[in-house]
Every structure is written in C-alpha cells, then in structure tokens.
Amino acid sequence: DAGVIQSPRHEVTEMGQEVTLRCKPISGHDYLFWYRQTMMRGLELLIYFNNNVPIDDSGMPEDRFSAKMPNASFSTLKIQPSEPRDSAVYFCASAPRGGSGANVLTFGAGSRLTVL
C-alpha cells in the first residue's frame, strides 16, 4: 500500500481564496482524521470520520472550514475564505477499525498551507 496520500504537498494562496486539501486513506481503514499543526498550537484534531460519517467536528475552527468524505477512498478539507492565520501544516491520518492496529494512526506527509 502506498500509505496515506495527501495533495497538494505545498499550497501558497492569497487571503480570501478558497483552499481544498485532499486525502486518500489506506484502503480498508475505517477511520480518517484531519489534524492541523502549527508552532503555536501544536497538533490539533479538526475532525474525524468513521465509515465516511463525521463523528466529531468540534475541533473545526469556524464556519470557514468544512470537511467531507464522499466515499471510503477520498476526503477533502476546504477553507473558504482563507486567512493568514490558517497557515499551517494539515495532516490526514487513517486507522483500522479493530485488532492490534486499532487506534494506530498512519499519517500522510502533510499539506503545507501558506496564506498571504
């Protein structure tokens, strides 16, 4: 398996623009997580899905952020409109349902977002 695939790896945009980050989880994994990493706030959980259904979105900063998982192999995190304070590295991670691998997250390489 190629692991968790995120795109784009780097995105530079101007304030007010829409940003869409994409994630392909590991095949067969039931859980998908979106995290944001900044120097100031560390690693924050934004939202997670189980079997494509959003379970907890309490970490989503505000209405400008939205996440979807239309099927088991694809998820998006959208920011509209973007602001400079959204600049961060956004990680997607997936995890299997049970067994010895339960709750063990496999992370993608991250999408580094810079909003000017």
Next chain:
Amino acid sequence: AQSVAQPEDQVNVAEGNPLTVKCTYSVSGNPYLFWYVQYPNRGLQFLLKYITGDNLVKGSYGFEAEFNKSQTSFHLKKPSALVSDSALYFCAVRFFRTDKLIFGTGTRLQVFP
C-alpha cells in the same frame, strides 16, 4: 478534563546515554496511550502503545515506555540514544469511549555525537 502533557519542550542527550521523554495524562476510564515520532517534513509515525497488560511496553527502534497508573505517566525511554533518534516526539491519549486521539505539544529530542 481529559488531557495529555509533555512538560519538556526539548531534551538533550549524548549519544550512547539513556534517554527519557516525559508524558503525563488525565483521562476518564482506562487510558489508551501512544507515542509517535515526527522527522523533519514528514508525518507522524507510530512508535508504541499501551492498552492493557504489562506496564513496560516495547516498540519500534528500541524504544520502550513505562505506564505508571499512580503517577498518571507514560514516559518514553531508550537505553542507548542514537544521533538518528533526534526528532520530535509526541505522546497521545485516546479519549474515553471515543476514537478521538489527542496529542501533547511534542518534545524535541536532540542527541549529540
């Protein structure tokens, strides 16, 4: 409130010496505890976890962690540090009866030759 804390921003150790990276937690119910490592410009990688059983958990790359219920700690250890162990280490806890993993602020480990 459920939380995880890493009290040290950075730990410095000489190569060949033992290392300890500290983690304390506060959770409801039995804790599910994890350690992850992040190398520059990479995503986090799983090192080890504690769910139940022996308090000493062994993981990848020679790392181990000791679960101490009375002190609510889960410190990461390695008997002999390598320069290649230099990275950012995160402790994580699973919230009670959820699949929500919350990470500590991270500890930068620097191993000097």
